[in-house]
Amino acid sequence: xxxxxxxxxxxxxxAGETSSRELTEAALARIAAGDERLNAFINVCADExxxxxxxxxxxxxxxxxxxLTGIPIAHKDIFCTAGIATTCGSRMLENFVPPYDATVVQRxxxxxxxxxxxxxxxxxAMGSSNETSYYGPVRNPWDVERSPGGSSGGSAAAVAGGLVxxxxxxxxxxxxxxxxxxxxxxxxxxxxGRVSRWGMIAFASSLDQGGVLALNAEDAAMLxxxxxxxxxxxxxxxxxxxPDYVAALHGELAGRRIGIVxxxxxxxxxxxCAAAVREALGxxxxxxxxLVEVSLPKIGLSVPTYYIVAPAEASSNLSRxxxxxxxxxxxxxxxxxxxxxxxxxxxxxxxxxxxILTGTYVLSAGYYDAYYLKxxxxxxxxxxDFRRAFAEVxxxxxxxxxxxxxRLGEKLDDPVQMYLNDIYTxxxxxxxxxxxxxxxxxxxxxxxxxxxxxxxxxxxxxxxAAHRYQQASDWHHAQPEAG
Ligand code: GLN
Numbered sequence: 001x002x003x004x005x006x007x008x009x010x011x012x013x014x015a016g017e018t019s020s021r022e023l024t025e026a027a028l029a030r031i032a033a034g035d036e037r038l039n040a041f042i043n044v045c046a047d048e049x050x051x052x053x054x055x056x057x058x059x060x061x062x063x064x065x066x067x068l069t070g071i072p073i074a075h076k077d078i079f080c081t082a083g084i085a086t087t088c089g090s091r092m093l094e095n096f097v098p099p100y101d102a103t104v105v106q107r108x109x110x111x112x113x114x115x116x117x118x119x120x121x122x123x124x125a126m127g128s129s130n131e132t133s134y135y136g137p138v139r140n141p142w143d144v145e146r147s148p149g150g151s152s153g154g155s156a157a158a159v160a161g162g163l164v165x166x167x168x169x170x171x172x173x174x175x176x177x178x179x180x181x182x183x184x185x186x187x188x189x190x191x192x193g194r195v196s197r198w199g200m201i202a203f204a205s206s207l208d209q210g211g212v213l214a215l216n217a218e219d220a221a222m223l224x225x226x227x228x229x230x231x232x233x234x235x236x237x238x239x240x241x242x243p244d245y246v247a248a249l250h251g252e253l254a255g256r257r258i259g260i261v262x263x264x265x266x267x268x269x270x271x272x273c274a275a276a277v278r279e280a281l282g283x284x285x286x287x288x289x290x291l292v293e294v295s296l297p298k299i300g301l302s303v304p305t306y307y308i309v310a311p312a313e314a315s316s317n318l319s320r321x322x323x324x325x326x327x328x329x330x331x332x333x334x335x336x337x338x339x340x341x342x343x344x345x346x347x348x349x350x351x352x353x354x355x356i357l358t359g360t361y362v363l364s365a366g367y368y369d370a371y372y373l374k375x376x377x378x379x380x381x382x383x384x385d386f387r388r389a390f391a392e393v394x395x396x397x398x399x400x401x402x403x404x405x406x407r408l409g410e411k412l413d414d415p416v417q418m419y420l421n422d423i424y425t426x427x428x429x430x431x432x433x434x435x436x437x438x439x440x441x442x443x444x445x446x447x448x449x450x451x452x453x454x455x456x457x458x459x460x461x462x463x464x465a466a467h468r469y470q471q472a473s474d475w476h477h478a479q480p481e482a483g
Contacts, residue, residue: 002477006165006219010067013060020060020070020114024053027072027116030163034482037144040158042077042135044117045084052114059112067246068226069112074167076155077118078125079105079210080199088201089121089133089151092327092347102199103231104168104210111226119154119167123349124318125175125203127151128421129411132351137408140183141480142446146405149179149421155213156183160447162479166214166223170200172207173306174400174425177437180213181400181449184439186466186476187213188220191456192432193238195224196231204313205236207306207429216476217438217466221245224459240457248460249467254288256465257393263299264398264424264451276441276448277399280469284397287468294393296385301378302426303419308362308375309430314352315359321347354415383431390455395465399424400437400449424451434459438466439475447478 004012012018028046035041049072056070080086080098087093101109109115122132130138130153138153140146141161148157152169156179159167169176171189180187188211195210202208210227214220225245231237260281265274285291323329323343330342348356362371389396401421411418428435433453440450450469454462470476 020053020056024072040154049116072114089123091134103196122151125151149182151175159185174422180437182405184447188436191434196234198233202317204310221463251464259294259393259396261398270403272443280440280450294389298381305378306426311355311359386431396453400451404446
């Protein structure tokens, strides 16, 4: 039996065939039974979820329900949730209970969505394997010896493993798309500024963007429509109107030009992944799209550029964790300086410290011009490459990740190998563009993702193409065996 999608649950609720209470109890039971194996959740909030479910059912009785009212989902533990612990995968925030909801959380709650818990993630969203989490690695439901990807690995594993129908995520360099690809689910990172960053714990503020992991493009469209839009509390939030992404799903692909990014089919791409992606491109072509090859000549510089810009911003953002204002405080420091040192030494893990050190170095007076300023210029060149490509085509396509899911532990001792997992995803973040990953096949029983990238605020076309592809393919229906 294929598991129900969010759209199907929404219809069942509307038809009175089920209640939010029933759906929420079922999700909590699946988490209780299945999460010991996956470790996808840091915190399950059963009481709050059941109260929200009752409220959603009452709202429906009053005739005030919308399409999302009563649907249980999970939030990545980077989104602040009022009264519910929010750790960001770090020891530093182990006991942090935010006094307010992130805008994303608030908007979904306003639509009647029920939050069942907070998903595991790499510490402060720094990582590609979920192994930097203070709360232990997440396991890939397709093979529990393998990584689900990261940093939104808990969200991806929770959806792929059937614990929840959808979950929120964030993507600074690939953290929605890469785990979506490795777990065989659909993930979308919107345009920078489309979704408010208010209450989303900051990693690299000029790159961070919230989005969705779901079973298909239609479900992602339903959630994104509710999450998006201008927020006066986020100064980088865009005043662009929000289209109805669900209504846009059915557009014809005939006449659309899809650019195949030549540089994404490089030596580093696994042959099986390449074959699956090429087959998917053929499906888009059979839907009427015209395929053309395009080049992004500077895209090869995106990983080194990102690993200057992102750590620079992270080193600044993470300076707030000083043991004074909130979060972990070392209990027996004798002086203020010792308090800072011991708190940060014990509150942060190794990868976070590596980023803070790199970021502080590239921003230091002697090296700022050579590294940070240079990286900002290269970032502009990469954005120019995308701008030129979008003068010729409507969408870009290629693989999401170079290989299928790797083994837990395999890349832990080699940060550069880990960083290279995001080689095809980082460009969209540097240029602020919306991008999605959709399941497009398997290699040795492990899922492969097709990446689609659109011009700024092109989410409607992105989801339209993903939906058309899913109408003509079955990969997104595949589900791992329950362990
Ligand atoms: N894997 C990348 C990193 O480690 C991207 C993470 C993200 O998108 N949050 O920084």
